[in-house]
Amino acid sequence: MPYDYKPLPYSAPPGLSGPEPRHRVVVVGAGPVGLAMALDLARLGIASVVLEDKSSVMVGSRAIVWSERSLQLFARLGIVDQVMARAVPWSIGRISHGDDEIFSFDMAGTTTGRFPPFANLQQYHIEDILIARALAEPLIDLRFRNRLTGVDQDGTGVELSVKTPDGPYKLSADYLLACDGARSLTRALMDLDFEGEFYEERFLVADIEMEADFPAERWFWFDPSFHSGQSAMLMPQADNVYRIDLQLGRLANAGEEARPERVIPRIQAVVGPDFDLEWVSIYTFQSRRLAEFVHGRVIFLGDAAHLVPPFSARGANGGLRDVENLGWKLAAVLEGRADERLLDSYNRERVQAADENLRDSARAASFISPAPGVERLFRDQVLTLARETAFAREWVNAGRLAVPCIYATGAPDDPRLPDEARPGAAAPEARIGNGWLLDQIGPGPTLLAINCTAPDGLQIPTLSVRADPALRARYLGDAERALYLIRPDLVVAARWVTAEPRAVSAAIRAMWEGRE
Amino acid sequence: MKLITDPNLPDHDGFFAELLAAHRGLSDAESQALNARLILILANHVGDRETLTEALDLARGR
Numbered sequence: 001m002p003y004d005y006k007p008l009p010y011s012a013p014p015g016l017s018g019p020e021p022r023h024r025v026v027v028v029g030a031g032p033v034g035l036a037m038a039l040d041l042a043r044l045g046i047a048s049v050v051l052e053d054k055s056s057v058m059v060g061s062r063a064i065v066w067s068e069r070s071l072q073l074f075a076r077l078g079i080v081d082q083v084m085a086r087a088v089p090w091s092i093g094r095i096s097h098g099d100d101e102i103f104s105f106d107m108a109g110t111t112t113g114r115f116p117p118f119a120n121l122q123q124y125h126i127e128d129i130l131i132a133r134a135l136a137e138p139l140i141d142l143r144f145r146n147r148l149t150g151v152d153q154d155g156t157g158v159e160l161s162v163k164t165p166d167g168p169y170k171l172s173a174d175y176l177l178a179c180d181g182a183r184s185l186t187r188a189l190m191d192l193d194f195e196g197e198f199y200e201e202r203f204l205v206a207d208i209e210m211e212a213d214f215p216a217e218r219w220f221w222f223d224p225s226f227h228s229g230q231s232a233m234l235m236p237q238a239d240n241v242y243r244i245d246l247q248l249g250r251l252a253n254a255g256e257e258a259r260p261e262r263v264i265p266r267i268q269a270v271v272g273p274d275f276d277l278e279w280v281s282i283y284t285f286q287s288r289r290l291a292e293f294v295h296g297r298v299i300f301l302g303d304a305a306h307l308v309p310p311f312s313a314r315g316a317n318g319g320l321r322d323v324e325n326l327g328w329k330l331a332a333v334l335e336g337r338a339d340e341r342l343l344d345s346y347n348r349e350r351v352q353a354a355d356e357n358l359r360d361s362a363r364a365a366s367f368i369s370p371a372p373g374v375e376r377l378f379r380d381q382v383l384t385l386a387r388e389t390a391f392a393r394e395w396v397n398a399g400r401l402a403v404p405c406i407y408a409t410g411a412p413d414d415p416r417l418p419d420e421a422r423p424g425a426a427a428p429e430a431r432i433g434n435g436w437l438l439d440q441i442g443p444g445p446t447l448l449a450i451n452c453t454a455p456d457g458l459q460i461p462t463l464s465v466r467a468d469p470a471l472r473a474r475y476l477g478d479a480e481r482a483l484y485l486i487r488p489d490l491v492v493a494a495r496w497v498t499a500e501p502r503a504v505s506a507a508i509r510a511m512w513e514g515r516e
Numbered sequence: 517m518k519l520i521t522d523p524n525l526p527d528h529d530g531f532f533a534e535l536l537a538a539h540r541g542l543s544d545a546e547s548q549a550l551n552a553r554l555i556l557i558l559a560n561h562v563g564d565r566e567t568l569t570e571a572l573d574l575a576r577g578r
Contacts (some may be wrong), residue, residue, distance in 0.1 A: 377548055
C-alpha cells in the first residue's frame with residue numbers, strides 16, 4: 001500500500017502574540033536527526049523547541065538502512081520495538097559481476113544477536129515513529145510549518161527569526177542545533193559552505209512496490225546484462241517496497257532520466273513487469289563537509305554538517321552518531337556540570353568520524369564508478385580476480401558498510417584488554433544475566449567493574465558484574481579483571497586492569513573536559 | 517627501508533623471459549589487464565603495507 005502522507009499538526013506558536021521566554025535549545029529540522037536530538041536531550045532532562053518548515057513527512061523512502069548502533073540509540077529513545085516491528089532485518093550481501101554472483105558475505109556474527117547488523121525501514125516510517133514519540137514528550141515543543149528566516153548570535157546565545165502561516169516571530173535560545181539537512185537553511189543564513197568533492201556520476205534511486213519473494217539481502221551488481229556497463233543495487237524495505245539504485249553514468253540528463261517513461265523500462269529490466277513505481281530521484285555522489293561543526297552557539301549535525309554518497313549506511317546513521325555524541329555534552333554544559341569547552345570535543349570527534357566517512361565513501365565511489373583509463377582497468381581486474389581468489393573479494397568495494405568511528409584518544413588503556421573495546425570505541429554489547437549490558441549503562445557516565453570493585457568516592461554509578469564467557473571475550477580477553485569508564489554515549493572513555501583511584505578520577509575529569 | 521632492492525630472485529633471467537612470454541600474442545589492452553592482475557596478486561602476496569608504499573615510491577622514481 002502506498003504511504004499516506006498525512007498533514008502534520010500546526011498551531012500558532014506563542015511567540016506570535018508576545019515574546020517567548022528564552023529557550024535553552026532550539027533544534028532546526030524535524031528529520032530523523034533533529035527528532036532524535038530533541039528526544040535524546042529530553043531523556044537527559046533538557047527541554048527544546050523543534051522548528052520544521054515542512055507540513056508533512058518527506059516524500060520518498062530516502063534513508064532506509066539503520067545500523068546496529070542506531071538501533072541501540074532507538075532503544076534508548078524508547079522506539080526500537082516500534083521500529084523493529086516493521087523493519088526488515090538483514091545481514092547478507094551478495095555481489096555479482098555480469099550475471100554471475102562472485103561472492104556473498106554475512107555480517108550476522110558481528111553482533112550479539114540482540115539487534116541485526118542492519119535493519120531496513122523507510123525514512124517516512126522512522127519519522128512517523130519519532131514524531132509520535134516527540135509529540136508525546138512534554139519536554140519537546142514541536143512546531144511544524146515554522147521556517148527559520150534569520151540567525152543572529154553573540155557569545156551568550158542565539159536570536160532566531162521564524163516565519164509561520166500566521167506571520168513572523170522571534171525566538172531566543174542558549175543554543176541552536178542545525179539538523180536541517182543537505183540544503184540546510186541555517187548553513188545558508190550563516191553563509192557557510194561545504195568543502196570537498198562532487199562526482200559527476202549520476203544515479204537513479206527508485207522505490208517500487210511489488211509482490212516478490214526476494215530474500216532480505218543486499219544485492220549489488222557490477223556490469224549486469226540488464227544494465228550493461230553500469231552498477232545496480234536492490235534492497236528490501238517494509239510493506240513489499242524495494243529500493244533500486246541504478247548507475248546512469250556521467251553524461252546522463254537528470255531531468256530526462258527521472259521521467260517515468262525512462263525509469264519504468266530500466267526497472268522492468270531488473271525485476272520484470274509487475275511493480276508499481278512509488279518514488280524516483282536522481283542523485284550525484286558528494287563527499288563534502290563543513291570545516292567546523294561548532295560555530296559559537298550554533299552547532300551542526302547530520303547532513304547539515306556533512307554529506308556522503310548514499311551507499312553504505314553512513315548518511316542518517318552518521319547523523320545519529322552526531323546526536324549521541326552531542327546530547328550528553330550539551331546537557332552537561334547547560335546544567336553547569338561541564339565547561340563549554342566540552343563542546344569542542346564534539347567538533348573534534350565528529351569531524352574525525354566525518355572524515356572517515358568521506359574517505360571511505362570516496363573510495364567506494366571510485367570503485368563503483370571508476371574514471372576511464374587506469375582506474376577502470378584496476379577495478380575491472382579486481383572483479384575478474386574476485387571470481388577465483390579469496391583475497392580479491394575483499395578488495396571489491398560496493399560501499400563499506402558503516403561501523404562506528406573509534407575516536408582518537410590518549411586516555412588510559414591496557415594492551416592486555418581486547419582491541420574492540422579500546423578507549424574511543426563504541427562499548428560492545430554483551431548479554432548479562434537475562435538482559436543486556438548497554439541497557440544498564442547511563443544515562444550518565446558509568447564505571448563498569450568486571451570481576452573487581454571500583455574505587456570508592458568517585459561519584460559515578462558503578463555496575464559490578466562477574467564475567468561470563470561472552471563478556472570476557474569482548475571486555476577482558478586474557479585479563480582476569482578490568483575497570484571500564486563508559487561515557488553516556490556508550491563510548492569507552494578509559495580502562496584499566498589495575499585501577500589506581502587517582503588515575504580513575506583524573507580520567508573522569510578528562511572526560512568532562514572533553515580532552516583528547 | 518623494508519623493500520628489498522638487492523638481488524633476491526634466483527633465475528631472474530628465466531623469470532624475465534617468462535614474464536615476456538606471458539604477454540606474447542596479447543593486445544595492448546589485454547597486456548595491461550594482465551599487468552594489473554599481476555600487480556594485485558603480488559601485492560597480496562607481499563602482504564606488507566609499508567613495503568608496498570616503498571615499492572610504489574621506487575616505481576614512481578622518488
